[in-house]
């Protein structure tokens with residue numbers, strides 16, 4: 172792996188995923204971490220914790236990812252995940268309009284409650300379900316008409332679209348999309364969010380989201396977070412100019428054996 | 437939102453303070469159906485860390501006397517916090533330069549009851565064995581200082597942390613070095629020498645140091661500082677002091693040269709509590725804030741029926757909670773131990789407090805400053821836990837000082853508070869001034885410090901029952917209680933010890949010996 176060569180400064184970034192149930196949060200993480208996809212991913216219970224490294228030209232970012240449950244029942248869980256998070260990925264499903272409403276709610280809550288410098292990315296997932304308008308969409312075209320028409324038929328249509336993951340490659344193109352690229356993009360611009368449309372199924376744009384977040388984390392908030400990677404922090408830290416480093420590595424305990432070793436007495 | 441009304445659980449946990457949260461972590465893989473509630477709107481209970489605006493709201497809610505104050509649910513035990521007042525010195529005046537202003541309110545994470553964690557604590561090993569440590573960022577408490585002198589000639593001296601430091605300390609003469617060494621060596625394995633110190637175990641520490649080790653009073657300060665005892669020096673017995681000094685010496689160098697203690701970034705123990713709750717949520721635990729247990733029906737034979745503060749009723753096989761979170765009759769005439777605490781946000785980095793303890797080692801984000809009483813007769817010392825901005829408690833170029841001093845038991849009058857608050861203010865002022873006269877590590881100029889001032893402060897009382905039975909079984913053991921975390925400056929191993937004994941009862945012996953020993957959940961790629 173890349174980190175076996177010359178050591179790059181390494182920093183950890185705490186990232187939280189938020190969004191309505193079944194929009195594909197866990198699937199995005201699974202794609203990013205394992206490059207895998209499960210057509211019938213079960214709902215997340217509570218939350219899940221995963222880590223993945225992201226190599227930038229000049230540094231390594233270790234994402235500590237908290238994937239939360241969209242169907243959280245009492246709205247008491249999310250605060251303990253976004254507290255102190257440096258990045259948040261707010262996900263909606265482009266085939267389900269209500270999921271964007273929920274996403275906006277999360278963005279507002281983050282802006283109100285999370286750390287002031289938090290980097291927020293808005294992600295419209297399940298782009299593969301709208302393959303046909305994908306290209307048009309990427310050219311910044313007027314997908315808006317699809318949204319306007321969608322209002323009266325949301326419920327059943329979008330359910331059907333979300334469940335048709337197996338045989339979706341043809342047929343339900345323009346009707347599948349319920350949130351236009353333009354609408355979401357202009358909202359993201361207004362709120363100063365990173366914005367992507369992705370497919371956890373095809374992998375489209377998934378890596379890009381995380382790289383963009385890694386690049387958007389201000390250097391200043393990485394300063395002093397040079398974790399020096401997990402093992403061998405001593406030498407590693409020395410090599411990477413760890414004067415800025417304030418992180419204590421609990422794995423590096425000297426003298427696990429007896430109370431005498433590494434002790435001044 | 438769903439209603440909890442009528443739901444049935446294997447286990448209800450009340451309170452998200454450190455102890456009940458660690459308990460939640462311990463049962464996070466048990467497969468039990470768990471409901472975890474807290475009547476606060478935030479996590480962490482008495483150990484919470486709050487943003488600036490949360491802290492101000494908290495102060496308003498805790499401004500009164502704990503006995504009269506019934507602003508929240510009367511069902512709960514007398515509240516630990518009272519007499520809170522906020523003073524905002526930052527006037528935000530025109531032209532004030534940035535470092536002298538408060539930052540965004542959410543850039544602060546102020547701990548209500550901060551504690552340091554000695555490297556050898558059982559909590560540290562438990563966090564590692566439960567694979568939760570990787571979700572926390574630990575930082576070093578680098579140095580212990582003694583602050584003394586007057587405001588015109590303040591003096592800040594670093595306490596030698598161990599034998600190496602003593603050797604190198606140029607301020608000590610040969611005789612003092614020898615005596616100190618003798619004492620430190622003795623403490624190193626004091627348990628084995630109990631027959632030597634048994635007969636003088638009740639001597640006050642200063643007397644023992646002088647009589648048994650030939651240490652003149654001038655050298656007592658540093659050793660008393662290492663005990664972190666809130667008591668008057670003459671009230672600390674040798675038997676109390678030995679284990680305290682030993683835990684310090686034995687923790688030095690475990691996680692890096694020259695430092696003995698750590699604390700989690702972003703609000704300390706509150707962060708540990710939240711990580712623990714997250715782990716329980718990952719295991720399927722259901723979390724509800726803003727809801728407490730307001731009454732318990734213990735009809736024998738049936739499941740417990742709990743009334744929640746929102747009016748819902750739930751049933752559960754077992755109820756576990758901290759004493760302050762359960763609607764239990766408090767044993768009357770309990771004596772309380774009370775600290776007056778002050779949290780100070782300071783407009784400068786105070787870098788002289790955070791020197792590196794070894795070349796190439798971590799940069800400490802914490803320091804302990806002990807300010808002994810100078811009055812006649814001597815009063816209790818003031819302890820100041822300093823957190824640099826690296827701790828995540830405040831924006832860069834600022835600092836948070838957590839000051840505390842014990843309040844003598846016989847007090848009801850407000851004057852005592854005012855007096856203690858003034859003593860804390862004076863101690864903080866002394867420390868600020870002393871950092872101006874101490875050359876910083878890199879010889880950098882102290883120009884920025886010339887503007888040093890307190891921007892914001894919060895004073896309050898923090899009381900904990902003096903004798904808490906370590907765990908109390910109500911009736912047939914379906915209710916298990918966890919005591920309050922002590923007022924000590926260092927986390928005591930008994931906190932996790934109590935959690936373990938409650939855990940052993942709650943899981944009924946199935947997983948004995950597996951307390952907080954978990955397989956990794958496979959953070960790399962496998963989310964089950």
Ligand SMILES: Nc1nc2c(ncn2[C@@H]2O[C@H](COP(=O)(O)OP(=O)(O)OP(=O)(O)O)[C@@H](O)[C@H]2O)c(=O)[nH]1
Pocket residue numbers: 190191192193194195196197198199209210211212213214215216239240241242296297298299300336339369370371372373
């Ligand atoms: N076609 C398609 N299906 C997807 C995509 N991403 C996720 N899915 C499917 O959508 C369903 C829900 O995905 P999850 O990743 O479990 O959604 P989640 O947001 O984590 O859901 P909760 O954990 O309940 O909050 C699963 O059946 C996935 O296979 C995608 O990009 N395209």
Ligand SMILES: [Mg+2]
Pocket residue numbers: 196197198213214215238239240241
């Ligand atoms: Mg999920």
